[in-house]
Amino acid sequence: MKANEITIYINNKQYKVQKGQTVMQAADSLGYHIPRLCYHPKLSIEGACRVCIVEVEGAKSFVASCAAPVVDGMRIHTNTKAIRQARRDIVELILDNHPQDCHTCERDGNCELQRLSASMGISKRFFEGERKHYEEDHSSKSVVRNPNKCILCGRCVRMCSQIQKVTNLGLAGRGFETVVMPAFEQGMEDSVCVNCGQCINICPTAAFLEQGHSEAVFDILSDDSVVKVVNVAPSVRAAIGESFGLEAGTNCEGQIFASLRKLGFDYVFDTNFTADLTIMEEAAELVERITTGGVLPMITSCSPGWVKCLEQFHPDMVAHLSTCKSPMSMAGAIIKTYFAGKIGVDPKHIVNVGVMPCTAKKYEAARPEMNTDGNISTDYSLTTRELAWMIKSAGIDFVNIKPEEPDNPIGLSTGAGVIFGATGGVMEAAIRTAYYMITGKEMGEVKVEAVRGFEGIKEATLDINDMEIRVAVAHGLGNAAKLMSIVKKHPERYHFIEIMACPGGCIGGGGQPYPMTNSIPLDEKSLAKRASALYNSDDANELRRSHENPFIKTLYDEFLGEPLSEKSHRLLHTHYQRREPNGIIPKEIEPLSA
Amino acid sequence: MSCNDCNKVGDPRYDELKLYIDSLRDKPHFESYLIAVLHRAQELFGYLSEETMNYVSCDMNIPTAQIWGVATFYHFFNLTKQGKHTVSVCMGTACYVKGAADVLETLKKELGVEIGETSDDGIFTLGEARCVGACGLAPVMMIDDEIYGDLTADKVISIIKKYREEAKGAA
Numbered sequence: 001m002k003a004n005e006i007t008i009y010i011n012n013k014q015y016k017v018q019k020g021q022t023v024m025q026a027a028d029s030l031g032y033h034i035p036r037l038c039y040h041p042k043l044s045i046e047g048a049c050r051v052c053i054v055e056v057e058g059a060k061s062f063v064a065s066c067a068a069p070v071v072d073g074m075r076i077h078t079n080t081k082a083i084r085q086a087r088r089d090i091v092e093l094i095l096d097n098h099p100q101d102c103h104t105c106e107r108d109g110n111c112e113l114q115r116l117s118a119s120m121g122i123s124k125r126f127f128e129g130e131r132k133h134y135e136e137d138h139s140s141k142s143v144v145r146n147p148n149k150c151i152l153c154g155r156c157v158r159m160c161s162q163i164q165k166v167t168n169l170g171l172a173g174r175g176f177e178t179v180v181m182p183a184f185e186q187g188m189e190d191s192v193c194v195n196c197g198q199c200i201n202i203c204p205t206a207a208f209l210e211q212g213h214s215e216a217v218f219d220i221l222s223d224d225s226v227v228k229v230v231n232v233a234p235s236v237r238a239a240i241g242e243s244f245g246l247e248a249g250t251n252c253e254g255q256i257f258a259s260l261r262k263l264g265f266d267y268v269f270d271t272n273f274t275a276d277l278t279i280m281e282e283a284a285e286l287v288e289r290i291t292t293g294g295v296l297p298m299i300t301s302c303s304p305g306w307v308k309c310l311e312q313f314h315p316d317m318v319a320h321l322s323t324c325k326s327p328m329s330m331a332g333a334i335i336k337t338y339f340a341g342k343i344g345v346d347p348k349h350i351v352n353v354g355v356m357p358c359t360a361k362k363y364e365a366a367r368p369e370m371n372t373d374g375n376i377s378t379d380y381s382l383t384t385r386e387l388a389w390m391i392k393s394a395g396i397d398f399v400n401i402k403p404e405e406p407d408n409p410i411g412l413s414t415g416a417g418v419i420f421g422a423t424g425g426v427m428e429a430a431i432r433t434a435y436y437m438i439t440g441k442e443m444g445e446v447k448v449e450a451v452r453g454f455e456g457i458k459e460a461t462l463d464i465n466d467m468e469i470r471v472a473v474a475h476g477l478g479n480a481a482k483l484m485s486i487v488k489k490h491p492e493r494y495h496f497i498e499i500m501a502c503p504g505g506c507i508g509g510g511g512q513p514y515p516m517t518n519s520i521p522l523d524e525k526s527l528a529k530r531a532s533a534l535y536n537s538d539d540a541n542e543l544r545r546s547h548e549n550p551f552i553k554t555l556y557d558e559f560l561g562e563p564l565s566e567k568s569h570r571l572l573h574t575h576y577q578r579r580e581p582n583g584i585i586p587k588e589i590e591p592l593s594a
Numbered sequence: 595m596s597c598n599d600c601n602k603v604g605d606p607r608y609d610e611l612k613l614y615i616d617s618l619r620d621k622p623h624f625e626s627y628l629i630a631v632l633h634r635a636q637e638l639f640g641y642l643s644e645e646t647m648n649y650v651s652c653d654m655n656i657p658t659a660q661i662w663g664v665a666t667f668y669h670f671f672n673l674t675k676q677g678k679h680t681v682s683v684c685m686g687t688a689c690y691v692k693g694a695a696d697v698l699e700t701l702k703k704e705l706g707v708e709i710g711e712t713s714d715d716g717i718f719t720l721g722e723a724r725c726v727g728a729c730g731l732a733p734v735m736m737i738d739d740e741i742y743g744d745l746t747a748d749k750v751i752s753i754i755k756k757y758r759e760e761a762k763g764a765a
Binding site for chain 2: 167170182
């Protein structure tokens, strides 16, 4: 017998397993999927829901398999009559004070609780309990909180504090009156919520949802008095297929553009183009900061969740944020000026919709700093989930539709634009163009492998014209907090930092499709598949560098002049502010324990 | 408020709270003293205000959402300003049968508050109690540590008047 190997019995079958695992982990590896609810592999063990109980011979009561370690000689039963009954009762008790309004619920059909109930065989109800009657919190531009649907599994609370280190959500009160809420029962809008939407992703029910704009967009689409324009973010194409039952990482770019035309948009644009534009400005800004002794490290500002996080938790670092607007807000600015001029329409009569993997983009769209000459740049920001719903609701056959191309001049993009959607992508794209701006030559190898992948913090050192450029990338705000504490201790260590609020970058955004039945939120395998869709698209593109995009060249020739020109500054750059939301501002956010 | 304001509050009670927090700082699992710190804060201020919880959050580096969770979990913590006197109406079985609900209604009207609230003049906080062990006197109420029994609406009003006059006389 190998060291660390022990013998256990599951359902009377003998197995050799590694010591130090939980019963659930061992069972998972042996092909027994024990039902679960409050458990998540990325979060601490809560042991709150008791759905994952198993029978262990000799134990005086049922054992929560998520928390119990395997022991040599353990005899475990996962599917006896008694355990099935107990589990069924537990789930029914959870359903007891649940609204049970599945047919009018946004998560009908992709609700974990609904699936669990079905798998328990709950077809007849034995208990009826008192329901919850709380007010829904619609104060936030991004995230709706509905405690009536909450089953108190606490996954959002742990997500918010352990992965994102924002700790906006907590469990308040006790017993039946326990509610997940921000401190002081304040609205999400006034709280330290950064709008990342990861609570929505991780929630098994509909206790958190995005602030929906799909009905408003349907209304606009039937309004003939306005020009309807849409732009689609890079990572949406890598994930939306999952809403239609396609494998994660299926690139649905062409189907999206075709569907948007069928929905009634007059001009269908690609945010990848303005990702290229962002790179032109951001790389130029970086080169300027490095060569003229500007504030370093420069930190990316495309992720609106991260921007708010920095503004409120690291207000002393505001000057480090790149002044560049995000690709979405740059798209809005160009659509309502350059493009409006090209089609000869008053920008007031253009409605611009962004399709984003993100809930915080709704907040960004509403920030007055993003306005263009007094006009709102992005009138509506939809999540990937909302667009998927609109396509279904309009009866468009997404899976079988003939793929189409986006419209120019805000359509054609390079491989550098599309990789924005994965963690490290903005960094890699910026390096490709910054190299050219500094040396006048193209990089030999366009791939910057060191900044790819799902390591929490990635670092790379580049040699550009005998100049050592040190960069770092973090994704997920917990990793960002860790990186910020390094930067505060060693302000000279990096020149350029990319931070994305969501784990995996935009591909793991708070507005992306709910996981399919066979996977879990934040599943790294799914995220990796989504990322590979973007990297494959980069590989397949003849143009790999933002500055090679012919329409970018035309835009500068015809309209902007050059990167960082006066016009670029007016339209494509902005400023950020210190924020003091009501609630916590801890002096420093403790680094995650390794 | 933010951390930068922590030392600017200018209230000696915060100095005292800070002294207490500092005395715990080197203990293992410093953050586990949160409940003790909140107790001390309530002793000093009479209740836990948002300002006080923000202060504790900054000084102990514990997010307010977690402090709020603890403060709302334990009934001992008051989240609103307490009156000079706490009036508790016994809602135990004997008192209830003998008309505790009417006593409570009278008090609500007389003080202009709901349960858990403090009267505008800051003198009374109204509360409920379970059996206080004086069933022979039902219905009863307690004002601070004093028990008043065989209550009627008129009797309740005259007791409240007495406390009110005393409080005003003292002020």
